[in-house]
Structure formats: structure tokens, C-alpha cells
Amino acid sequence: xxxxxxxxxxxxxxxxxxxxxxxxxxxxxxxxxxxxxxxxxxxxxxxxxxxxxxxxxxxxxxxxxxxxxxxxxxxxxxxxxxxxxxxxxxxxxxxxxxxxxxxxxxxxxxxxxxxxxxxxxxxxx
Amino acid sequence: xxxxxxxxxxxxxxxxxxxxxxxxxxxxxxxxxxxxxxxxxxxxxxxxxxxxxxxxxxxxxxxxxxxxxxxxxxxxxxxxxxxxxxxxxxxxxxxxxxxxxxxxxxxxxxxxxxxxxxxxxxxxxxxxxxxxxxxxxxx
Numbered sequence: 001x002x003x004x005x006x007x008x009x010x011x012x013x014x015x016x017x018x019x020x021x022x023x024x025x026x027x028x029x030x031x032x033x034x035x036x037x038x039x040x041x042x043x044x045x046x047x048x049x050x051x052x053x054x055x056x057x058x059x060x061x062x063x064x065x066x067x068x069x070x071x072x073x074x075x076x077x078x079x080x081x082x083x084x085x086x087x088x089x090x091x092x093x094x095x096x097x098x099x100x101x102x103x104x105x106x107x108x109x110x111x112x113x114x115x116x117x118x119x120x121x122x123x124x125x
Numbered sequence: 126x127x128x129x130x131x132x133x134x135x136x137x138x139x140x141x142x143x144x145x146x147x148x149x150x151x152x153x154x155x156x157x158x159x160x161x162x163x164x165x166x167x168x169x170x171x172x173x174x175x176x177x178x179x180x181x182x183x184x185x186x187x188x189x190x191x192x193x194x195x196x197x198x199x200x201x202x203x204x205x206x207x208x209x210x211x212x213x214x215x216x217x218x219x220x221x222x223x224x225x226x227x228x229x230x231x232x233x234x235x236x237x238x239x240x241x242x243x244x245x246x247x248x249x250x251x252x253x254x255x256x257x258x259x260x261x262x263x264x
Contacts, residue, residue, distance in 0.1 A: 039186040039187065071174065071180060074229075075171060078170070104185075104186060105186040105187065105244020
């Protein structure tokens with residue numbers, strides 16, 4: 001289980017500067033695989049992009065809405081950057097069986113373990 | 126790049142601590158801006174104003190509508206509720222949270238509306254008619 005603080009970074013995107021923060025996330029492991037929960041408030045299902053390049057998992061969340069420009073700020077505590085999380089999969093997972101679900105601004109990724117990485121009972125002869 | 130599994134991750138159960146810290150702020154007044162060495166309250170909020178209304182925005186990732194309460198009493202807006210980080214696992218996991226915001230004068234309490242979408246709560250607090258800006262004709 002890991003939680004992270006904001007980590008703003010500036011990235012050029014087609015000439016336009018887009019700001020990203022690292023979202024808070026946690027990893028749960030069980031015998032069958034791993035579940036990653038990524039907290040990305042403001043991101044809907046169609047704003048999530050997940051890419052796997054070799055062992056590198058890259059998750060991006062684009063916000064649907066931001067405060068309107070015509071609103072005058074009175075109190076500002078929230079960070080409205082988009083989200084980006086890069087994880088190295090240093091475990092063996094079944095790439096083709098990765099699944100994802102987004103509910104209420106939380107992405108839940110399920111990564112089943114590769115069969116050869118699952119625990120086996122070894123009989124003592 | 127961060128590795129998915131790190132040695133210290135064999136321990137689990139810290140999510141609740143983080144959530145308690147994140148969700149635990151409760152102060153009926155706006156926090157001092159930039160005070161407390163820049164530390165922000167645990168359940169962060171934004172507050173805006175336009176000509177017709179005030180707007181409060183709060184981040185509540187993973188919180189379902191039925192677990193959320195919004196009350197307005199004596200010009201204090203209170204957002205409270207429960208968060209269960211692992212749905213289906215009810216054993217002692219639920220984290221309670223609340224945040225109170227003192228509202229400026231002139232909010233029409235009867236007209237307040239709330240929308241919870243993708244983990245962001247948007248409260249629209251309309252101004253009383255007589256508080257809205259208007260242009261005055263010069264006769």
C-alpha cells in the first residue's frame with residue numbers, strides 16, 4: 001500500500017502545456033493477483049487512458065470539468081491538474097487479462113498473476 | 126518510475142490512516158490561507174463566487190451519493206459522510222469525514238443544489254435576489 005503526495009510536472013503535449021499530478025493509489029495483493037486503486041476525483045470513465053509498454057504501466061486521467069473561468073476564487077485548496085501515474089510491473093501478470101473499472105472518481109485495475117507466478121502446493125514425496 | 130511491489134508494501138492497512146487524515150478536517154471557519162506553514166486542511170475544498178451564486182467544490186473520491194450528507198444551518202455548510210475503501214468488506218473499514226464552511230451573507234438557503242459526479246461534489250449556493258449585482262440606470 002502506497003500513498004503519494006502531489007508531484008506536479010509540466011509536460012509538453014502538442015505545443016500545449018498540460019500539468020499532471022501523481023494521484024494517490026494503493027496496491028492490494030492476493031493469491032490470484034493485484035488490485036490497484038487510483039484516486040482521481042473529477043475523472044470519468046472516458047477520461048482514463050491505460051497503456052502498457054513492456055513492463056511499464058502508464059495511467060492518465062483527464063478531468064471532465066474545471067471551475068469556470070468566470071468564477072472569482074474565494075478559497076482555493078484543490079489541485080486541478082490532470083493525473084498521471086507510472087508503475088513498473090516488477091511482478092509477473094497476465095497482460096491480456098488486465099481489467100479496469102471507474103467508479104466515483106476511483107479507478108480499480110485488476111491484474112491477474114501469470115499462471116506460472118501463482119502459488120502452488122508442492123507435495124512432499 | 127515506481128515499482129508496483131516494493132518491500133514495504135507487504136504491510137497493508139495504511140490506506141485507512143491516509144483516508145482518516147484526508148477526510149478528518151472539520152472547522153466551521155475558513156482556514157487561514159497560507160498559514161500553518163502552508164498545510165492545507167485534510168478534506169480540501171474550493172470556493173468561488175459569480176454574479177448569481179457561490180460555488181463550493183469538494184473532492185470525495187469513492188464516496189457514493191447515499192453515504193453523503195449536506196446540511197446548511199446558521200450559515201454554516203456541513204458536508205459529512207462515510208467512506209468504505211473496500212466495498213463488500215464492512216469490517217471496521219469505514220472512515221467518517223466532515224468539512225464545514227462558513228458561508229458569506231446573502232446565500233438563499235432554500236435554493237442550494239448539490240451534484241456529485243466522478244468524485245467531485247459541486248454545491249451551488251444562489252444569492253438572494255437583492256444581493257445580486259445589478260446595473261443602475263442613470264436618470
